[in-house]
Amino acid sequence: MRPDRHARTMLPIPDRPSPTLTTYDAKDPDTSFPPIEPLLPPEGAPNVLIVLLDDVGFGASSAFGGPCRTPTAERLAAGGLRYNRFHTTALCAPTRQAMLTGRNHHSVGMGSITETATSAPGNSSVRPNTKAPLAMTLKLNGYATAQFGKCHEVPVWQASPIGPFDAWPSAGGGFETFYGFIGGENNQWDPALYEGTTPVDPPATPEEGYHLTEDLADHAISWIRTQKSLTPDRPFFVYFAPGATHAPHHVPKEWADRYAGAFAHGWDAQRERTFERQKDMGIIPADAGLTARHDEIPAWDDMPDELKPVLEREMEVYAGFLEHTDHHVGRVIDAIEELGVLEDTLVYYIVGDNGASAEGTVNGAFNEMANFNGMAAVETPEFMRSKMDEFGSPSSYNHYAVGWAWAMDTPFQWTKQVASHWGGTRNGTIVHWPAGIAERGGLRSQFAHCIDVAPTVLEAAGLPEPTMVNGVQQSPIEGTSMLYTFDDPDAPERHDLQYFEMFGNRGIYHRGWSAVTKHRTPWIIVGGTMPALDDDVWELYDGGADYSQAHDLAAEQPERLHELQRLWLIEAVKYNVLPIDDRTGDRIDPARAGRPTLVRGRSQTFYPGMGRLSENSVVSMKNVSFSVTADIEVPDDGAEGVIIAQGGRFGGWSVYVHDGRLTFVYNVLGIHEFPVRADSDLPPGRHEVVMSFAYDGGGPAKGGDVTLLVDGAEIGRGRVEMTQPVIFSADETTDIGYESGSTVSREYTAATSRFRGRVHRVRLDIGDDSHDHHIDPDERMRVAMSRQ
Template sequence: MFPTRTAILTGYNHHSNNAGAIMEVATAFPGNTGIRPQSITPIADVLRMNGYSTAAFGKYHETPPWEGSVSGPYDRWPTGSGFDKFYGFIGGETNQWNPMVYDGTTRVYPNVDDPNYHFTTDMTDQAIGWMNTQQSLTPEKPFYLYFATGATHAPHHAPKAYSDKYKGKFAQGWDKIREETLARQKALKVIPENTTLAPKPADIKDWDELTADEKRLFERQMEVFAGFAEHTDAEVGRLVAALEERGELENTVFIYLVGDNGSSAEGGMIGMFNENTYFNSVQETLDMQLERIDELGTELTYNHFAAGWAVAGNTPFTWTKQVASNFGGTRNGMVMHWPAGIKSKNEIRSQFHHVIDLAPTIYVAAGVPAPKTVNGIEQRPMEGVSMNYSFDDAAAPDTRKTQYFEMIGNRAIYHEGWFAGTIHKAPWEGAPRRPLTEDIWELYNVNDDFSQSNNLAEQNPEKLEELKKKFMEEAAKFNVLPIDDRSIERFDPTIAGRPDLMNGRTKLVLYEGAKGIPENAFINVKNTSLTITAEVEVSTNANGVMVCQGGDFGGWTFFLLDGKPHYSYNWVGLETYTVSSPQKVTPGKHTISLDFAYEGGRGGAGTATIKVDGTKMAEGKIAKTNSNTFGIDESADVGTDENTPVNPAYADKEKFTGKIKSVTIETLPANK
């Protein structure tokens, strides 16, 4: 998740980086603006200025979405944040079979038609290639490589051979899996022997209460997830092997941070075959998913698993990603490998640390001091503390005594072995449980209660009040205040108060060649009436997209097929509504337009009317529309349809065969 990622990459708390939540819900409040202050310089930039080659591969999700187009600025893209090389995606997730990939700041198009293509494999090839080239040219020069896969974040896309290896491995269900996992954790001594299994959230059903169909679906969801995870480990293994082949593994600090802030529960109670339904507040049914069960993990789905598996993945804790107030949403395993610098081998360390402690650990290992001034700008004092003291002393006392946690109202404080937190909203809940001032806090002594199973709030109210006060002190110190518990509504920049490239514009004129435009940099055509006017010149039986937005899993497209104009609306990958002209457009110059009369509300219906040179050619009802988004990794395009097609009807005919002078999109009030 973006807040954690920025903390990893800088050594400062997420609110200090103005990253209180993901960039897509940034606001005007301090701590949440989405703009990293110049008083904080990322590790990559510090190391680059100290003679390192630097590269990032895979997921970034640090660039403010309003800066994600060719209009820039590029200051907060990876190559503007200290990385010499970047190959990956800048959004929160991507389709592993059809990714939206950038090389530096340039959109590139991998060979996704290769039957063996998968983005994790692609990014690993790119990382190994970069490293081999850098070592060929400057073997004496150290390098810093940030390798962040899209896995196991949704969509869970895995080669079928990997997923099928796990058939039947999860038939016992999530309750039994939690028990088995706890036993393995104790056997491996990664948790204390006295750890008890914390209760599941009340909303998660016992496995034994599920129907046969539910069990069948949920089993397959987890098989696909497991395949995705193993495939990722195999690719990381290739990276390690490449380091070993270069003779660099012994003296490379290799930090393998495992997890996604705890496993993710956005899949809700039954999961989904298209995560875009979640982002548009559309509830999939069990029957819908069972119809697609054999497609899970393939390019035909954009899938996520049920929250019960997320809870099981976070054993022995109760909660999941998004819940910053429980270790289930924050605690992750980490492996550190540095034979030349760490004498201890195959040992476990249990000191309490936070991801902001990675940066100072790297600085100490590299012999590079954290900067006090960068480009004439005074830097904030480093908020992380080094973990190097623990490398050769398992019993060394913790150096991190205090750490706050907060995201969208879920908040907590750790202080000297005690932990106080409040569950303000579960990931699958549409609204907070109660006002912030009425939240119910829990208290745990995590020195004795690793899994946070024994709430001591009633027995020790004085300690709870002490920690609540401590939280407010830390919140004031690190830009956490005011606490903003809004969620979905913050996706609207007008409501959130953040920058918007369109800045309220109701008219956008697009020209031929305009493509790959992210949704956050495009005019908002959702929940409104609009007119699309294409000025074109065509020959007989012209084909291709005049303008489109989105892809397989949600979007709209205005196109010609065998000379006939069509408008298709793909509603969150569930239903497609198409209005088609029965007549062909004659060769020559034409004005082809689409009027959409919206009926109001969010995600409501409307009537689409196609005209050619002012003459009405077709009219039809669009029964449902996307209320919030067309897809995180899809784009708006003129003259083509990048990534996945909105409508497969034009499959190999998406490139416009005529000439596009301009396409004008104008939004209007509903029913106008």
């Protein structure tokens, strides 16, 4: 192996040309220059593939004893190592930013999700430039880098078509290629996609068999094949992060049907079955305890009998969704193997970025937006039963019940968001690297954390931790390389101290012991009583003897508990965790939270071609009178198509022309549509068209009267009986002159929505009669938390 000639601690690596004889004539025999050599990592550096699934609990995958079949995970585990004490942060964006930087989530400003960012350094959602991401380090060392899938690390005020793009994967993130979505969740059938920073449409429709996970796998496979075809000597770093299995649980029906009847026993019995299988497989110790169900989680036997078939179907759909996701991960693995480079590829398969999601409410949901808008009452047991065949389909935006989330976290307590207990933070992880790991099918039980991935990759690649990146001195990586465990199952663990915190739920791990306190229940944000931070009750667990945190020793060993509590405070100061921020409504309001906002004033002007504008980048017209004024040109043969639309199939509004007539439609939850159409066709020529909505008042979600005008003359009048008070969509956007994604109205499709004519400008004005104050700020917080 030849020595590496590069000094790699300063990135980009400075050019250092060797002094040579300079000749006058290039034909001179003494003219000689060394050949241009592409920058490569040190010899022997492996390809790297990180697969990160979304919202999968420890007890979901069959590779870790769960009921959802994941043959790809099992295959990789059989040829590599399972880690049964690998941890995340309990929430999506914090885990991702921590993993991609090798630093704790508060150290990189991601104490929570971007939508709840504050001006506090640990919660700003802004990654300091002193903490360069792994992809940037690898790229500047000669790796080819690409990300496919979810990115929820972009601050909300930067998640618009105008940027800045410093936090986007293909700009400041260090990925040369990005294909995926920006945000916490996306419609799997009709997603809002980006290629780099450019919005793109899905290559097919749901009717044509499109699904996001398959599309992401297609792009990843194509990129890997191209990279190995054109630059085979250059190793790749691929980050494959599908939106699955985050809600909505969208999957082709045949995958869900594979589990028909498999969950009739309910979630309590499912935990017992998973627990026994985990022991039989040796995934958990033989003396591990199965933790009890908390009072906040209903027993299966206490659920209404008429709802149980729906609850079963929710879990069938989820299980099919996870198996479908694993299948497409397998396609990526197969492509690498077919290229003959799987042996030399370090694969991390991290089965979940946090514990299972308990954000689907006690009953689950057919359309999450009903719950988000405080209108869950419309999803009665009768309604849910009538929709059973549609769960997982393009007409649904579904989630499973809290009880299933708890069951998918077997054998641990609690779920996603609960950073105190292992149910929120312990995720099954598989490492596969035939060229670097001798053992096949091994189990590793050393404590590990998502911040350990980056230093592991650097050590495997023979790369030093950089001290300078792009002219900025770097702070040390905070994770510990896991390479020492690859060939020594009994090696003493090196990562023996780790804090946890999320919205006041907090814990500390130190040398086998853990002290934890749950401050808040994930699905109880509105109406619940939150204790003062100092009144939280702490628990103490001996990890050496109690794998699952089943036996609280706080009363027996108060001194040890106090020592760990103090240690938590020390770590909290060190990593910007303080001040602990358990506020709800205050963090949703940008002004009170101290973060920038794209929305100012009561009026906004848009121009043709603008699109993919998220709800937080458009003035809100909920619970208030508003008007849309558009300057348009109608051709001689008539106009057709969308002038402006916000939202999509599951809620929103649109001003468009249909059959030559100006039309407004308000769509409530995909259940009710209120169309208002002009009495006559729009005449050719340039016109000012207006849609005026006069809100009834008296609180949120009320209706209003609609008036349509052309050049000041009324041409139509109608009525909207109800409106959505909080949110239209988690992923649908506002578009001018067309509509992307799913459409508000069934009278057009995304393909036929483009305006035939010309839109010069559109102005949105809201009145001074806002009833928005009737929406509890805590309710807005609940919506934000449920979308991450």
